[in-house]
């Protein structure tokens with residue numbers, strides 16, 4: 255059986271979290287299936303980053319230009335690696351890069367592709383992928399063919415393996431065609447706070463009703479030592495910046511405490527917060543979907559509860 259191969263995406267400091275999330279799962283699958291785990295990295299620093307990963311083997315495509323994603327070169331290099339290694343599965347983060355690369359390499363090598371994968375399980379000798387379809391409203395279970403499928407995995411699906419290893423890393427390079435040149439990378443505007451790093455999030459949805467009520471959330475966040483985040487309608491209304499948005503088209507967060515005030519819990523929102531350690535939902539509708547994933551819920555009016563909680567926390 256071929257190895258479980260994973261593609262590591264470059265971030266600001268080493269590999270991104272969404273690619274590190276692939277590592278433990280790849281090793282678990284490799285152990286269960288009796289094969290090895292192989293990580294592929296791109297760019298001049300890939301070799302040194304791969305040397306610390308807890309995997310069996312690393313492959314670094316070391317061209318200096320490839321620290322940034324280049325669709326044609328990545329696809330060409332990965333295609334050759336798949337040809338040489340014949341992996342049983344290839345895991346790629348389901349990010350902007352991964353969706354492009356996964357589809358491209360699967361088409362180039364006529365391999366099956368499963369996108370938006372949130373789980374992989376082994377049933378006997380079969381591997382079954384769970385894929386979020388229709389924006390997460392349905393979960394499709396897909397029995398994978400015997401070998402070769404390319405899987406793009408949604409960020410946040412698995413935990414990061416914090417261990418380190420000392421794998422053997424082979425270094426290769428690819429001839430880069432001039433058909434496509436990256437002229438400039440434009441980073442999205444950075445927000446004032448990084449909600450992905452906060453331990454406590456006071457998250458507000460359409461139930462906040464008006465921007466005039468936002469100070470209530472900010473005061474509560476300050477009193478509890480947290481940060482204000484929100485659902486998409488609050489950003490669409492221009493009440494909070496995009497950097498505060500949790501969900502499919504916003505940020506994926508895993509705080510210790512996520513308090514959802516006036517958020518219905520649409521699948522697109524849940525996608526960004528369902529792995530929080532503790533979820534408390536405040537929603538006047540007891541049938542709101544957020545109640546299905548909340549550890550605790552209350553149907554109290556958020557506009558009354560927020561100031562009351564702040565008062566209590568301040569000991570007033």
Ligand SMILES: Cc1cc2nc3c(=O)[nH]c(=O)nc-3n(C[C@H](O)[C@H](O)[C@H](O)COP(=O)(O)OP(=O)(O)OC[C@H]3O[C@@H](n4cnc5c(N)ncnc54)[C@H](O)[C@@H]3O)c2cc1C
Nearest residue numbers: 459460461485486501502503504516517518522537538556
């Ligand atoms: C491609 C795509 C991507 C998307 N990406 C995202 C995303 O990243 N993040 C995101 O959040 N959404 C996203 N959405 C939108 C998503 O589908 C929902 O429309 C959105 O999450 C709903 O936001 P909400 O829960 O704040 O509003 P609503 O669904 O309107 O819910 C408001 C809730 O507040 C409750 N409420 C009202 N008043 C009070 C009160 N006084 N006290 C307590 N509760 C009260 C109501 O009972 C209701 O449940 C996306 C949609 C699409 C199609």
